[in-house]
Amino acid sequence: MKVQARSRFQPLVSVIIPTYNRCLFVQEAIDSVLAQEYRDFELIVIDDGSTDKTSEIALQNGVDKVIRTHVNQGLARGFSLALEGALDMDADIIVNIDADNQYDATCIGDLIRPIVK
Secondary structure, X not given: OOOOOOOOOOOOEEEEEEEOOOOOOXXXXXXXXXXXXXXXXXXXXXXXXXXXXXXXHHHHOOOOEEEEEOOOOOHHHHHHHHHHHHHHOOOOEEEEOOOOOOOOOOHHHHHHHHHHO
């Protein structure tokens, strides 16, 4: 896979979805991110020890990376792992979405616009 250099006006955004046992909701959150008009992003799901099919759903549906813990460590630790994963993938900007939430198609662009101006 050939990686193209990004201009400083088109930052790489890491969208992180920390989750625990949200297999019934995570697909909608993933779909809402994948439908964004702003396209220069990577999508990371942090599965904090889920006992359901959360990781499998994420892997089957366009997520760039799944970080999975073997036991639930709590939201703060899941969020911390998400930030570490995004930084490991050289994110310029990190956007969080809850696993039971959805973004409108312009949300990521709207969120980062003040940062890149």
